[in-house]
Amino acid sequence: MPPTPAVPSLPCLLPLPCTGSADTGFTVSVASEGLLPFAVARSYWIYDTPSQVQRGHHAHHTLQQLLIAVSGRLDITLETPAGEQQHFVLDRPDLGLYLPGLYWRTVRFQAQSVLLCLVSEPYSEASYIRNYAAFRALAATGQSTGVPI
Structure with a gap:
């Protein structure tokens, strides 16, 4: 029996x-x-x-996502809870970006891009952290309350 793949946490x-x-x-x-x-x-x-529109500008408390560029190219910048920047490019439909909760994200779309998102929770505005200062405060404590911000 093949080994079970490790599940990502980052x-x-x-x-x-x-x-x-x-x-x-x-x-x-x-x-x-x-x-x-x-x-x-x-x-x-x-x-x-x-083209070149930037979306995102938010984080989620606990919601997890898999982002897939089913067409085109997406340039994704994440900010970790520690404040570090991470950059990813999605330009193939057979590659996804796993995102755990509490990562601030921005997504820049190129022309004709389609972003497919698979997520762990039903839609709830309460899952979003839309205020950057509140995100930094939550990230500094290492905890997320689940209260909409």
Whole structure:
């Protein structure tokens, strides 16, 4: 029996299972079991975002996500709870970026990009931290209250 893959606890790029060929096309399938450290409770996608528009500007208390550029290119900047910057590029539909809670993010879209988000919780405004100063304060304590900010 193959070893169980380690589940991530920090942001990281995850290769996604892909089948097919250049002759027939490719299929990517994502199942929570074995790949993600969360069950997918919701999915949504963002498209027709004008080129170079930057979105995000928030963090989540506990919500986890897998971000996938199903088309185009996304430049993602994260700020860790320790205040460090991390940069990721998503430009392949067979690669996802895992994000745990309490990471501030910004996403810059290139033309014709489509961002698919698989998330661990149903939508709730209370899951968001939209105020940067409040994010830094929560990150400094290492705790998240789950209270909308």
